[in-house]
Amino acid sequence: MSATATAAAPQAGFRPPNVALTTLGLALASFMQVLDTTIANVSLPTISGNLGGSANQATWVITSFAVSNAIALPLTGWLTRHFGERKLFMWSTLAFVIASFLCGIAHSMGLLVAARALQGFVCGPMYPVTQALLLSIYPPQKRGQAIALLAMVTVVAPIAGPILGGWITDNYSWEWIFFINVPIGIFASFVVGSQLKGRPERTDKPKMDYIGLATLVLGVGALQILLDLGNDEDWFASTTIVALAIVAAISLAVFVIWELTDKDPIVNLRLFRHRNFRSGTIAMTVAYAAFFAVGILVPLWLQRNLGYTAIWAGFATAPIGILPVLLTPFVGKYAPRFDLRLLATFAFIAMSLTSFARSHFNLDVDFAHVAWVQLFQGIGVALFFMPVLQILLSDLEPHEIAAGSGLATFTRTLGGSFAASLTTYAWTERGAVHHAHLTERISAQDPNTLATVTQLGGGDLQRGAAALERMISNQAAQIGFNEIFHLLGLIFLAVIVFVWIARPPFTAKTGGAAAAGGH
Incomplete structure (x- = not known):
């Protein structure tokens, strides 16, 4: 590849x-x-x-x-x-x-x-x-x-x-x-x-690895559709989901075996024999998946639970890019003077801290607080891509660097896609669980509850019940949001382990296309 x-x-x-x-x-x-x-x-x-x-x-x-x-x-x-x-x-x-x-x-x-x-x-x-x-x-x-x-x-x-x-x-x-x-x-x-x-x-007329391509499309496609449809289809209670799981498992198994044995594979999985490439790619893929989940969940939460318009949700999330724009030129110039594992560790700690900060958000959090957390996460974004990319390319042979960059981009992009599906599913699922827990404590026969409902509806019991339902749904979604960000914080910390499995030197070997973009 x-x-x-x-x-x-x-x-x-x-x-x-x-x-x-x-x-x-x-x-x-x-x-x-x-x-x-x-x-x-x-x-x-x-x-x-x-x-x-x-x-x-x-x-x-x-x-x-x-x-x-x-x-x-x-x-x-x-x-x-x-x-x-x-x-x-x-x-x-x-x-x-x-x-x-x-x-x-x-x-x-x-x-x-x-x-x-x-x-x-x-x-x-x-x-x-x-x-x-x-x-x-x-x-x-x-x-x-x-x-x-x-x-x-x-x-x-x-x-x-x-x-x-x-x-x-x-x-x-x-x-x-x-x-x-x-x-x-x-x-x-x-x-x-x-x-x-x-x-x-x-x-020229290069040979195409048709079996590798077909099994890749079938396996990844079936797995992504499974993740996207799972919640609506009640997961493995559905024959559709079971069929998709079987197709994905068989296709991906054939894909891995074929790519490891084919002379000219479409995806060169043999690159994972290199220690730094293996650990760096795992770190890149997992961290990018968690980062992608943040980018999906925060705008949705701002609009659905805090009532932001689309543009104000954009303004609230945009500060994440300010520091990367300012720092990227300096990171490129001065990063090689440091142990790249230390830079990546600092990046993941910053991203972890911002995730833990969001795990304490509530429905009354103001715009400034959201924007400041986004701004601070920009430190992690600025120090994340370049050091990890350089680490994973560092022990490849010159003729393998281009393929390694492509393979890392491939796994990272898939990680982001899977993370989007899993995050929205987890948020919906945890919100439903907490909604059930919160409503368990409410009794229609309780005089205090009836008084509260009547007050919420301005004297109209039906309107008050609808208002109470909205409050419970929002609160349940908020608790689910907080739980997911606590988990994301732990994931960013866990990624640090893979960074330190890599061993210096981290200077890419000459002769290849090491200039792979971090896009």
Whole structure:
């Protein structure tokens, strides 16, 4: 698997007529794609309300994109060798535009989820190919600046996503969070295509690992659908869930065996023989899954339980990106002077502390408190990706670095997708459990209860009962929210163990495409 294989050998000597314009087109394409991983988060309540979907179904809008994106990542190397980087970039970007338009015109939850899955799949190659093209148009001495620019774009886009998504949803309609990709994508595709016309590229007819691809799609797809449908289908009481579990188990078992024995696997699982790669990838995947869960749960909680509008939920969550934007250049420059395990440990402690802080939130928490916790978590985000990525790439052979970066991105993306489904399920489930516990203590025959209900309804018993039910539901959901964040805090602390299993030195071996993005 070679998500960034093409970055290893940039086309020397070729320069586009306008380097700045080409850079703008590449940056816009990357920004657009990364933006779509978060722009829908704050709009989920509105989308599910408009399309008649449940809270669990709303998360399919996120998970369908993420899991399809993960499945497409291993195909990047094969597609690049088959079609060339320029054509692949243009076609992926235009396909992303079409998929975005289909998302915007979807009139049911099923159609929207299908369009999002298509959107995630076609944009799989976009980031690694964008990185390869950007490196190829700059001379060696300026490639560090090019990578820093791309890293900045991938940090800023997830911050802008919730604010932009909230503003569009509140002032226009949720469909426009997808329609805005249309002009941006068309501009980026045609600018880059015209500027890089005549760029020399090597193409061939590489062998495709069809069995690996088929078992990957079947196994991961069945597992994700199982997680998404489980709560609505009463889990293993449903024959559908049992069938999906069997398909997932058999497909993934065949996938692992095949990939470990095939000469040219689509996913090179043999890379896990390296100690640092193994422990670093586990740390990256688990920590990113927990981080992704935070990004899903906080905006939902702000809107459903605290009554925030979509844009104010975006404003409350946005401070998480301030420190990464400010600190990323310094982390890149000075991090190698420190033990990267210490930096990663500090990052995970910061993320753990913010999770524990949220586990003490209540329904009266104010905007400033939420925003300050988000701001502090930004320290963890700034110090998380680069050190862990460098650790996991450090003991790979030069020819394995590109494939290792792609495999780590693949597992990380899958981790985020699974985390989204499991988190929303756990929140719904724990809320239901606590709702049952709270209502057990209320008796319709109790005079004090009747007096309270009557007072809540302004003398109307029925209205008061409805108000009491809303209060209980909100309180139950809050307790469930607090429990999940306590667990996330423990998960961030547990990840530190895997970081310290790795052994220095953490300088990547020369000769490969180590410049894999942390997007």
